[in-house]
Amino acid sequence: MGRMSGPVLELLLPVDRAANEPLHAQIERGLREAIRDGRLAVGAPVPSSRALAAELGVARSVVVDAYAQLCAEGYLRARGGSRTTVATTAATRAAPRSTTAGGAPTVAYDFHPGLPDLAAFPARAWASSLQRALRRAPHAALGYPDPRGIPCLREVLAGYLARARGTLAEPDGLLVCAGIVQGLSLVCQALRARGARRVAVEDPCWIFHRALPIHAGLEPVPVPVDQDGIRVAELDGIAADAVIVTPAHQFPTGAALAPHRRAALLEWAARNDVLVIEDDYDAEYRYDRDPVGALQGLASERVLYAGSASKILAPGLRLGWLLVPDALADAVATEKIHADLGSDVPGQLALADFIETGELDRHLRRTRRSYRSRRDALIEALHTHLPDAQIQGIAAGLHALAVLPSDTDEAALIANAATRGVSVHGLSWHRANPPTGPPGLILGYANLPESTMEHGIRELALARGQS
Amino acid sequence: MGRMSGPVLELLLPVDRAANEPLHAQIERGLREAIRDGRLAVGAPVPSSRALAAELGVARSVVVDAYAQLCAEGYLRARGGSRTTVATTAATRAAPRSTTAGGAPTVAYDFHPGLPDLAAFPARAWASSLQRALRRAPHAALGYPDPRGIPCLREVLAGYLARARGTLAEPDGLLVCAGIVQGLSLVCQALRARGARRVAVEDPCWIFHRALPIHAGLEPVPVPVDQDGIRVAELDGIAADAVIVTPAHQFPTGAALAPHRRAALLEWAARNDVLVIEDDYDAEYRYDRDPVGALQGLASERVLYAGSASKILAPGLRLGWLLVPDALADAVATEKIHADLGSDVPGQLALADFIETGELDRHLRRTRRSYRSRRDALIEALHTHLPDAQIQGIAAGLHALAVLPSDTDEAALIANAATRGVSVHGLSWHRANPPTGPPGLILGYANLPESTMEHGIRELALARGQS
Numbered sequence: 049m050g051r052m053s054g055p056v057l058e059l060l061l062p063v064d065r066a067a068n069e070p071l072h073a074q075i076e077r078g079l080r081e082a083i084r085d086g087r088l089a090v091g092a093p094v095p096s097s098r099a100l101a102a103e104l105g106v107a108r109s110v111v112v113d114a115y116a117q118l119c120a121e122g123y124l125r126a127r128g129g130s131r132t133t134v135a136t137t138a139a140t141r142a143a144p145r146s147t148t149a150g151g152a153p154t155v156a157y158d159f160h161p162g163l164p165d166l167a168a169f170p171a172r173a174w175a176s177s178l179q180r181a182l183r184r185a186p187h188a189a190l191g192y193p194d195p196r197g198i199p200c201l202r203e204v205l206a207g208y209l210a211r212a213r214g215t216l217a218e219p220d221g222l223l224v225c226a227g228i229v230q231g232l233s234l235v236c237q238a239l240r241a242r243g244a245r246r247v248a249v250e251d252p253c254w255i256f257h258r259a260l261p262i263h264a265g266l267e268p269v270p271v272p273v274d275q276d277g278i279r280v281a282e283l284d285g286i287a288a289d290a291v292i293v294t295p296a297h298q299f300p301t302g303a304a305l306a307p308h309r310r311a312a313l314l315e316w317a318a319r320n321d322v323l324v325i326e327d328d329y330d331a332e333y334r335y336d337r338d339p340v341g342a343l344q345g346l347a348s349e350r351v352l353y354a355g356s357a358s359k360i361l362a363p364g365l366r367l368g369w370l371l372v373p374d375a376l377a378d379a380v381a382t383e384k385i386h387a388d389l390g391s392d393v394p395g396q397l398a399l400a401d402f403i404e405t406g407e408l409d410r411h412l413r414r415t416r417r418s419y420r421s422r423r424d425a426l427i428e429a430l431h432t433h434l435p436d437a438q439i440q441g442i443a444a445g446l447h448a449l450a451v452l453p454s455d456t457d458e459a460a461l462i463a464n465a466a467t468r469g470v471s472v473h474g475l476s477w478h479r480a481n482p483p484t485g486p487p488g489l490i491l492g493y494a495n496l497p498e499s500t501m502e503h504g505i506r507e508l509a510l511a512r513g514q515s
Numbered sequence: 516m517g518r519m520s521g522p523v524l525e526l527l528l529p530v531d532r533a534a535n536e537p538l539h540a541q542i543e544r545g546l547r548e549a550i551r552d553g554r555l556a557v558g559a560p561v562p563s564s565r566a567l568a569a570e571l572g573v574a575r576s577v578v579v580d581a582y583a584q585l586c587a588e589g590y591l592r593a594r595g596g597s598r599t600t601v602a603t604t605a606a607t608r609a610a611p612r613s614t615t616a617g618g619a620p621t622v623a624y625d626f627h628p629g630l631p632d633l634a635a636f637p638a639r640a641w642a643s644s645l646q647r648a649l650r651r652a653p654h655a656a657l658g659y660p661d662p663r664g665i666p667c668l669r670e671v672l673a674g675y676l677a678r679a680r681g682t683l684a685e686p687d688g689l690l691v692c693a694g695i696v697q698g699l700s701l702v703c704q705a706l707r708a709r710g711a712r713r714v715a716v717e718d719p720c721w722i723f724h725r726a727l728p729i730h731a732g733l734e735p736v737p738v739p740v741d742q743d744g745i746r747v748a749e750l751d752g753i754a755a756d757a758v759i760v761t762p763a764h765q766f767p768t769g770a771a772l773a774p775h776r777r778a779a780l781l782e783w784a785a786r787n788d789v790l791v792i793e794d795d796y797d798a799e800y801r802y803d804r805d806p807v808g809a810l811q812g813l814a815s816e817r818v819l820y821a822g823s824a825s826k827i828l829a830p831g832l833r834l835g836w837l838l839v840p841d842a843l844a845d846a847v848a849t850e851k852i853h854a855d856l857g858s859d860v861p862g863q864l865a866l867a868d869f870i871e872t873g874e875l876d877r878h879l880r881r882t883r884r885s886y887r888s889r890r891d892a893l894i895e896a897l898h899t900h901l902p903d904a905q906i907q908g909i910a911a912g913l914h915a916l917a918v919l920p921s922d923t924d925e926a927a928l929i930a931n932a933a934t935r936g937v938s939v940h941g942l943s944w945h946r947a948n949p950p951t952g953p954p955g956l957i958l959g960y961a962n963l964p965e966s967t968m969e970h971g972i973r974e975l976a977l978a979r980g981q982s
C-alpha cells in the first residue's frame with residue numbers, strides 16, 4: 049500500500065466529507081475492510097500518516113487517530129520508529145455464509161398442533177398494557193429482575209391460576225420462566241443436580257418431554273397412555289424420580305386423565321416419593337364444561353405445575369410459569385439464575401397488566417367461542433372426507449387426534465399432504481417406539497380460519513387417495 | 516358435613532347470586548377451599564346434591580355439576596350408589612409461606628457496578644418501537660420464533676455491531692439470547708457437550724465468569740490480570756479449552772487489553788486451538804476516544820463475541836447477543852432450543868425498531884455525555900474525600916476501581932458503608948483467591964445522579980474513618 053497511487057487509495061478508502069461518520073472513522077472502517085478482504089496483506093506496511101493524509105486530502109491528525117485506533121484494535125502494529133504494518137493477527141474475512149433460502153413448498157393449511165389463532169393476538173391491547181405498565185413501574189424495575197419473576201406478576205398470576213385452574217398458588221412458590229420448555233428444562237436440571245436419574249413420560253407424548261430430560265442427563269422412561277390417560281399401574285417398577293403428565297388434555301391423544309387415575313397417580317407418587325410434573329399447556333380451553341382443575345390443587349407439595357401464555361396468547365411471548373413445591377423452590381430458582389438471571393421485565397409487566405385489566409379473560413372468552421367453531425368445522429370436515437377416521441380428544445385444547453385404520457401408511461400420507469400444501473403431524477412422531485399402536489394425525493385447528501378447514505381436510509383426503 | 520346445619524353451610528359456602536361467577540363455580544371454589552383447609556375432613560361424606568341444593572337455595576343441577584367437576588378434579592370421590600366423599604387424595608393446604616419482609620437498611624447511594632442510568636431508560640420510545648413493530652409484523656411472527664433470533668433483528672444487530680464495535684458479523688452467525696448470562700451459559704454447555712473440561716478466566720473477574728463454567732461442569736482456571744489486561748503468558752500450561760476475557764474494559768479493574776496482549780492472545784489461541792470468549796459488556800462507553808473495536812473483528816472464527824442491551828439500555832430487558840464461530844454455531848443453537856426455544860418476540864421486535872429508527876444512537880449519545888459527567892464527579896469526590904485511593908479503569912465503561920492502601924480492611928469498610936446507606940462492591944469479591952492483591956472498591960457511577968455523588972463518597976470516607 050505504501051506505493052499505491054492516489055486513485056487506488058481512493059478506491060480503497062473512499063472518504064465522504066458530507067457523511068455523518070467522522071473522517072477518521074471512515075478511514076478506520078475502510079482499512080479494517082481492506083485488511084479483512086485481503087486487499088491489504090498481512091505484514092504489509094501502510095503509508096506514513098503524512099503520505100496518507102496528503103493522498104486523501106485530510107489533516108494528518110485524522111490519519112494518526114485512525115492508525116492509533118487500529119493499533120489498539122490489533123489490525124495494525126506500530127513498532128517505534130519503523131513503518132506501521134498490518135498485524136499478523138488480523139484475519140481475512142471468511143466467505144459470507146449463504147442465507148437460508150425459502151425453498152420449501154408453500155403451506156396453505158397448517159394443522160400444527162401447538163399454535164393458537166395468531167391473527168387474534170390482541171397486539172394493540174398488549175402494547176397498551178406494556179406502555180401503561182412501563183409508565184407506572186419505578187425506574188428500578190428495569191434493573192436486574194427478581195430471578196423468580198417480578199413480584200406484581202407473581203401476585204397476579206397466583207390469583208389467576210387459583211381462579212382459572214384451581215391451583216394452590218402462593219406468589220412465593222411461583223417462578224416466571226420463558227415458556228414451558230424453559231420451565232421443564234430448569235426442573236430437569238434441578239432434579240439431575242440432586243441425583244435423580246429417571247423420569248417417567250407419557251407414550252405418546254410431546255417430544256420435548258423426552259428431549260429435555262435427556263438433555264439434562266436424565267433417562268426418560270415411556271409409560272403407555274390409553275383413553276383414560278397415563279396407565280398409572282405401569283409406573284411401578286420403573287424407579288422413576290419424577291413423572292411428566294398432561295392430565296387436563298393429554299398430548300397428543302387428547303384424553304383427560306380419568307378421576308380414578310388422578311387419585312391413583314397421586315397415591316403412587318406419595319408412596320414412592322416421586323415428583324409429579326403437570327404440564328398444563330392448553331387446559332384453559334375446554335368446550336363441554338369448565339376446565340378440569342389442575343392436579344396441583346390436590347397436592348401442591350407433590351405436584352410441580354407448569355403453564356404458559358403460548359396457547360392462551362402466543363408462543364412468541366415466551367412467557368411461562370411454574371408452581372414449585374417448597375422442597376424444590378430454591379433449587380429451581382438457582383437454575384433460573386444460571387440460565388438467564390430472570391425473565392424479561394417488559395413482558396412480565398405487560399402480562400400482569402393484561403391480566404389485571406381483564407384483557408386476558410376477554411381474550412379467552414372470544415377465542416373459546418372461535419376455537420369451538422373451528423373444532424366443529426374440523427369434525428364435520430373429517431366426517432365428510434375421512435369418515436373412517438376415529439376422532440379423539442375434542443373436548444378440550446387446540447387439537448384433535450384422528451386415528452386411522454391400521455393399514456394406513458402414515459408417513460406416505462403426511463408426505464403426500466405436504467405436496468398439496470397441507471402440513472400435519474403424525475401420531476407416530478410422538479411415540480417412544482413408532483411402530484407400536486395405530487397410525488394417526490394430530491390436527492391443530494386453532495390457527496386455521498373456519499372457512500379453510502374443509503378445504504384443508506379435503507386436500508388431506510385426496511393425499512390419502514394418492515398413498 | 517352431611518349433618519351440618521344451614522348457617523354452618525352458608526359460612527362454608529357463601530353463595531352470592533349477584534356475583535359474576537356462576538353459582539356452580541362458587542360452590543366448587545367453596546368446597547375446594549373447605550377441603551384444603553381441613554374444614555371438610557378427608558373421607559367424610561358430603562351432603563346429597565338434593566340436600567345441599569335445598570340448603571343453599573339453588574337448583575339441584577347446579578350442585579350436581581359442582582360435584583361432577585370436583586370428582587373429575589379428584590377432590591371428591593363418587594362410588595356408584597353410595598355417598599360421595601372427600602377423596603383421600605385431597606391434600607390440606609400448607610401453611611402460607613411468609614413473604615420476605617424488606618428489613619434491609621435503606622440504600623441511599625448505590626454504587627452497584629452493573630447498572631446503567633435506569634431513570635434515563637427511554638420507556639416511551641421503547642413502547643412506541645414495540646407498538647410500531649407489532650403492528651407491522653405478520654401474525655406468524657408471534658408463533659414459535661427462530662431459536663437464533665428473529666431475522667430482522669439479526670440483520671439490524673449485525674449492522675449495528677459492525678459499525679459500533681467493529682465486529683465481523685453476518686446475521687447467520689448471530690444468536691439472540693437473554694443477556695450475556697444466558698449467552699455464556701449456552702456456550703459453556705455447548706463446550707461441555709463436546710468434551711471441553713477447562714476454561715481460563717481472568718482474576719479478578721465477574722463472578723459469573725467462574726460460576727457459569729462450574730454450573731456447566733467445566734473447571735474455571737484463574738489467570739492474573741494487570742494494567743494491560745490478562746497476562747497471556749500465564750495461559751500456557753493450563754490446557755484450557757476456552758478463555759473468557761473482557762478486552763475493551765476488564766471487569767472489574769477497568770484495564771483495556773493492551774495491543775501487544777491482544778495479538779499475543781490471538782496467537783496463543785490459534786496455536787493451541789482454544790476458543791476466545793469476548794465478553795463485551797460495556798464497551799460502547801469510552802470517554803477519551805472511540806471505543807476500541809472488538810477482538811472478534813480480528814479473528815471471527817477464533818473469537819466468540821457476547822454483548823447485551825444491559826448496559827446500553829437496561830438489564831431488565833434481558834436482551835443479549837452472541838456472534839458464534841461457524842464451527843460452534845449449530846451446537847450453541849441446539850443449546851438455545853433446549854433452554855427456551857428462542858427469545859421473546861416482542862422484545863426482539865422492539866429492539867430492531869429501536870436501532871433502525873436511530874433511537875439507540877440517540878440514547879447512547881445522551882448517556883455518554885451524562886456518564887462522563889458522573890464519572891468526573893466521582894473522580895473529583897474521590898480526590899477530595901479518599902485522596903489515597905488509586906483510581907483505575909476510568910477511560911471506559913460504567914464503573915471505576917478505587918485501589919486502597921494495603922492496610923485497609925475492605926470487609927469492615929463495606930459493612931460500615933452499608934450502615935451509612937452506601938452500597939459498594941469489594942474488589943476481593945471478584946478475586947478467585949480473595950486474600951491476594953490489594954483491597955479496593957468497585958464504584959459504579961452510571962446510576963447515581965451527579966449531585967449525590969459527592970455525598971455518597973463523603974459517607975464512604977466517613978465509613979472508612981470508622982473502620
